Amino acid sequence: MSSTDKQAAGQTAATAYWTVGPGKGGLRREDLPAPGAGEALVRTLFSGISKGTELVVHNARVPECVAAEMAAPHQEGTFPSPVKFGYLSVGVVEQGPAEWQGRTVFCLHPHQDRYVVPVESLTVVPDDVPARRAVLTGTVETAVNGLWEAGPRLGDRVAVIGAGLVGGMVAKLLGAFPLGRLQLIDVDPAKRAFAGTLGVDFSHPDDALPDCDIVIHCSASQEGLERSLQLVGDEGDVIEMSWYADRKVTLPLGEDFHARRLSIRASQVGVVARARRHRRTNADRLKLAVSLLNDPGFDVFLTGQSPFEELPEVVQRLSDGTLDALCHVIEYPSTEATR
Known part of the structure; x- marks a missing residue:
C-alpha cells in the first residue's frame, strides 16, 4: 500500500x-x-x-x-x-x-x-507541569505506592537505602512528611550532593543511624537489604522496592531476624498498595503523581x-x-x- x-x-x-x-x-x-x-x-x-x-x-x-x-x-x-x-x-x-x-x-x-x-x-x-518533567509521572507513582505501603507516621525515624531514581524519589516525597528523622543512604559519596539538592540528610551505610521505624530499600543489592535489617528497629518494617530480576539474594535470617520480629514487605506498582486499594484506583494514583510534579x-x-x-x-x-x-x-x- x-x-x-x-x-x-x-x-x-x-x-x-x-x-x-x-x-x-x-x-x-x-x-x-x-x-x-x-x-x-x-x-x-x-x-x-x-x-x-x-x-x-x-x-x-x-x-x-x-x-x-x-x-x-x-x-x-x-x-x-x-x-x-x-x-x-x-x-x-x-x-x-x-x-x-x-x-x-x-x-x-x-x-x-x-x-x-x-x-x-x-x-x-x-498546565503547571512542564511536559519534559511529566515523564517522571510513572516513577512518582511508584514512590507514592511505596509510601502508601510503608505508612509513615508523625515523628517516625525513616531510612531510604539506595539513592537512585526510585530511592531519591521516595526521599523527595518523604521530605514533606513530619518525620522525626530521615536519612538517604548510599555507598557512593558523590550522592551526598544529590541528597543535599533534595533537602535530605545523607549517610554512608556504615554511618547510618539505627533503630528506624521504617527502612525503605531501593538499592537492588543484597548488601543493601542486609543493612536494612540491621538499621530497622525491633518489630519494624523493611519495605522492599527493589526488583532483582533473575538474581539470587541471600539474607541472614538466622541471626536476630525472628527475635526482633522484623518484617520485610514488597512494594510493586502493578497494583495499588493494599492500604489504599479499596479507596484508590490506578488512575487516581497517576493523577496524584502528575499533580506533584x-x-x-x-x-x-x-x-x-x-x-x-x-x-x-x-x-x-x-x-x-x-x-x-x-x-x-x-x-x-x-x-x-x-x-
Missing part, C-alpha cells in the same frame, strides 16, 4: 523502539490505524528511560515465571524478545474525542513517536537528554555504564520536522 493509500485508509506511520535480542535494540516502522470511538492518537513529545527495569529487559533477564506480571500496559511482543517495552511517555493528543484534542497527556506507553490508545489510558498533564525540585532527576533517533545507542550506553543517569529523557521531533 502506498503512502497515499495509507492516508486515505486513515493509517498513520509510526516509529517505535524494540528490544530485538539480548543487549540489542533498534527502531522499527509500523502503521497505526485511525483512532476509533473512545481512542486517541497521541504525538509523543518526550519519553523517559526507567533505567533499572528497562535494562533488565534489554539484557534479557526477565524471569519466565513473572513475564506476564512484568509486561508493560501497552507492550507488544513477549520477553525476552522481540519486545516493545517502556512506560514513561508524554505527548499531545492529535486526534480523538473533542475534549481530549490538544491536551498534553502522560501514558504508560513504550518509546514510540505516535500511538493510538483508549483515552482511559491517558492522564492529563496539568508542579514542584521544580523534581528536575534534579532529569539527568540527560537525547534525540529519539539515538535511543538504541543511549540504551546500550546505559547498559555498559558509559552513560550515567537517573532518568534520561528522549526528545521526539516536532510534527513539522517529522513531515
Whole structure:
C-alpha cells in the first residue's frame, strides 16, 4: 500500500523502539490505524528511560515465571524478545474525542513517536507541569505506592537505602512528611550532593543511624537489604522496592531476624498498595503523581537528554555504564520536522 493509500485508509506511520535480542535494540516502522470511538492518537513529545527495569529487559533477564506480571500496559511482543517495552511517555493528543484534542497527556506507553490508545489510558498533564518533567509521572507513582505501603507516621525515624531514581524519589516525597528523622543512604559519596539538592540528610551505610521505624530499600543489592535489617528497629518494617530480576539474594535470617520480629514487605506498582486499594484506583494514583510534579525540585532527576533517533545507542550506553543517569529523557521531533 502506498503512502497515499495509507492516508486515505486513515493509517498513520509510526516509529517505535524494540528490544530485538539480548543487549540489542533498534527502531522499527509500523502503521497505526485511525483512532476509533473512545481512542486517541497521541504525538509523543518526550519519553523517559526507567533505567533499572528497562535494562533488565534489554539484557534479557526477565524471569519466565513473572513475564506476564512484568509486561508493560501497552507492550507488544513477549520477553525476552522481540519486545516493545517502556512506560514513561508524554505527548499531545492529535486526534480523538473533542475534549481530549490538544491536551498534553502522560501514558504508560513504550518509546514510540505516535500511538493510538483508549483515552482511559491517558492522564492529563496539568498546565503547571512542564511536559519534559511529566515523564517522571510513572516513577512518582511508584514512590507514592511505596509510601502508601510503608505508612509513615508523625515523628517516625525513616531510612531510604539506595539513592537512585526510585530511592531519591521516595526521599523527595518523604521530605514533606513530619518525620522525626530521615536519612538517604548510599555507598557512593558523590550522592551526598544529590541528597543535599533534595533537602535530605545523607549517610554512608556504615554511618547510618539505627533503630528506624521504617527502612525503605531501593538499592537492588543484597548488601543493601542486609543493612536494612540491621538499621530497622525491633518489630519494624523493611519495605522492599527493589526488583532483582533473575538474581539470587541471600539474607541472614538466622541471626536476630525472628527475635526482633522484623518484617520485610514488597512494594510493586502493578497494583495499588493494599492500604489504599479499596479507596484508590490506578488512575487516581497517576493523577496524584502528575499533580506533584508542579514542584521544580523534581528536575534534579532529569539527568540527560537525547534525540529519539539515538535511543538504541543511549540504551546500550546505559547498559555498559558509559552513560550515567537517573532518568534520561528522549526528545521526539516536532510534527513539522517529522513531515
